[in-house]
Amino acid sequence: MIMYVGIFLLQLTGSLQGVIIPDVNKEPGAEQKFKEIGNAYEVLSDDEKRSIYDKYGAAGLRGAGTGMGDYGNPFDIFESLFEGMGGMGGMGGMGGARAGRNRPMQGDDESYNLVLNFKDAIFGVEKEIEITRLESCGTCDGSGAKPGTTPSKCNTCGGQGQVVSSARTPLGVFQQVMTCSTCGGTGESSTPCNTCGGDGRARKTKRISLKVPAGVDSGSRLRVRSEGNAGRRGGPPGDLYVFIEVVSDPVLKRDGTNILYTCKVSYFDAILGTTMKVPTVDGMVDLRIPAGTQPGTTLVMAKKGVPCLGKPNARGDQLVRVQVEIPKRLSGEEKKLIEELSNLSKLKTANSRR
Numbered sequence: 001m002i003m004y005v006g007i008f009l010l011q012l013t014g015s016l017q018g019v020i021i022p023d024v025n026k027e028p029g030a031e032q033k034f035k036e037i038g039n040a041y042e043v044l045s046d047d048e049k050r051s052i053y054d055k056y057g058a059a060g061l062r063g064a065g066t067g068m069g070d071y072g073n074p075f076d077i078f079e080s081l082f083e084g085m086g087g088m089g090g091m092g093g094m095g096g097a098r099a100g101r102n103r104p105m106q107g108d109d110e111s112y113n114l115v116l117n118f119k120d121a122i123f124g125v126e127k128e129i130e131i132t133r134l135e136s137c138g139t140c141d142g143s144g145a146k147p148g149t150t151p152s153k154c155n156t157c158g159g160q161g162q163v164v165s166s167a168r169t170p171l172g173v174f175q176q177v178m179t180c181s182t183c184g185g186t187g188e189s190s191t192p193c194n195t196c197g198g199d200g201r202a203r204k205t206k207r208i209s210l211k212v213p214a215g216v217d218s219g220s221r222l223r224v225r226s227e228g229n230a231g232r233r234g235g236p237p238g239d240l241y242v243f244i245e246v247v248s249d250p251v252l253k254r255d256g257t258n259i260l261y262t263c264k265v266s267y268f269d270a271i272l273g274t275t276m277k278v279p280t281v282d283g284m285v286d287l288r289i290p291a292g293t294q295p296g297t298t299l300v301m302a303k304k305g306v307p308c309l310g311k312p313n314a315r316g317d318q319l320v321r322v323q324v325e326i327p328k329r330l331s332g333e334e335k336k337l338i339e340e341l342s343n344l345s346k347l348k349t350a351n352s353r354r
């Protein structure tokens with residue numbers, strides 16, 4: 001009887017960590033399957049190979065002289081493995097860093113929704129925001145143990161930090177060694193700290209000053225490094241993601257880095273030309289309407305738009321659409337003058353035909 005025994009370290013969405021010892025002797029093709037899984041483990045366990053894999057795929061690893069055979073995405077292999085085990089959920093955590101027992105774990109990212117007014121989003125602003133996140137507990141200094149107490153051996157796992165469970169899969173019965181949930185894999189049990197309940201972290205609010213760059217828009221996301229939740233067991237903190245929503249302006253519409261505006265011009269101003277004041281993000285600015293401007297014309301006010309995100313010296317334009325107003329009613333005198341104009345125009349046309 002052939003027995004293939006491999007040991008796999010897994011991280012499942014940060015919560016379940018375990019070692020799987022497969023006990024396979026039934027299904028055909030199981031040998032090949034476990035060679036594949038063995039390779040997958042190699043990729044997962046070795047940060048350097050992992051980064052090569054991420055960049056170049058399996059071909060990169062063969063090129064790197066690891067002597068690996070052909071196989072697909074190692075995460076796919078794990079995925080199908082866990083599908084077989086049923087109800088394990090997604091493998092969303094597989095992309096994260098490997099975490100063995102007692103290893104420091106990076107804190108989770110935290111998010112914050114920031115609503116900005118129209119002009120602050122365009123020109124940038126410095127905002128003080130109050131965030132709530134997990135910080136290292138000051139009472140126990142992050143250890144989770146009540147100060148002054150000494151830890152004892154965990155009763156659940158007998159100090160091993162792991163417990164064994166079995167799961168039936170299409171590949172056979174898996175002996176699964178899971179991190180002990182009682183002690184979290186430390187093998188020790190300690191009197192929990194009163195402040196944080198043993199987690200080593202506590203929720204706290206903090207005010208941070210946030211520099212919002214010019215040119216952000218609804219849907220922009222800012223990352224503030226290391227301002228997320230504190231890590232566990234001395235791990236680094238996560239990041240803070242600030243999601244931006246911009247309140248729209250009743251008059252000026254934003255279209256990327258351009259500003260759209262519609263101005264109404266009387267028919268004689270459109271015919272004769274004029275200069276009018278129009279609102280822009282810089283305040284009221286003179287706009288020249290050239291003589292003979294056609295209805296629906298778009299006039300460009302160069303560099304009156306939104307600064308480009310990351311390139312504050314580059315700016316979009318304000319695009320002004322000209323709406324020509326035709327009067328619905330005329331006074332007697334106006335009507336007479338328009339009729340005169342009309343006759344003049346007919347005469348001109350007749351003359352030009354001669």
Ligand SMILES: [Zn+2]
Binds near residue numbers: 141142193196199201
């Ligand atoms: Zn504490």
Ligand SMILES: [Zn+2]
Binds near residue numbers: 159186
């Ligand atoms: Zn334990």
